[in-house]
Amino acid sequence: MTRARTAVLISGRGSNLKALIDACRDPKFPAEISLVISNIAGAGGLDYARTANIPAKIVSHRGHASREDFDRALDAELEEANIDIVCLAGFMRILSDWFVRRWEGRVINIHPSLLPAFKGLNVHQQALDAGVRIAGCTVHFVVPELDSGPIIAQASVPVLPGDDADALAARILIEEHKLYPAALKLLAAGKVKLAGDKAVFA
């Protein structure tokens, strides 16, 4: 079995990166984590890559003439490592249209809300402010519009009385760590594809 060579892009803690690394330890998993890229040199998640002996690169977003220029630097690393699939996992940069088109159908993101509700930042507080009783997380194909691509998988959790943003985030994060590997598995095994503006399941 050829495993999909997967890059994970991070900016911080990297707990979703760790979940993906752990899932890929199973030799039957259809993807392997071949590269980790962080735009922040001190990102805590880099330690997970180092511990697992996965090549980790820092590509700073600073010092580039434009957003696309930074994305071209990312792209060069991805091409050099023969990457098939890119997983954004707490990657705090908005990718250019150029990059998104180039990697169309091959770049996915995890977002801690039940999209299309609550896009952008501070999503747990957004959910609490809206008074929803169910919250959750979404893995979706990345398209130029932020947090808007076709949905691959979702998981839900209850919002409990007394929840603050941290308590809700922690409950959702547990689901994220199951959902992201499951979604990557679908994509890497060819069981979901991007077709136009839809995710199509085999």
Ligand code: GRF
């Ligand atoms: C996660 O909540 C993810 O959904 C969001 O950013 C957070 C990253 O957490 N996009 P981690 O770095 O994977 O621990």
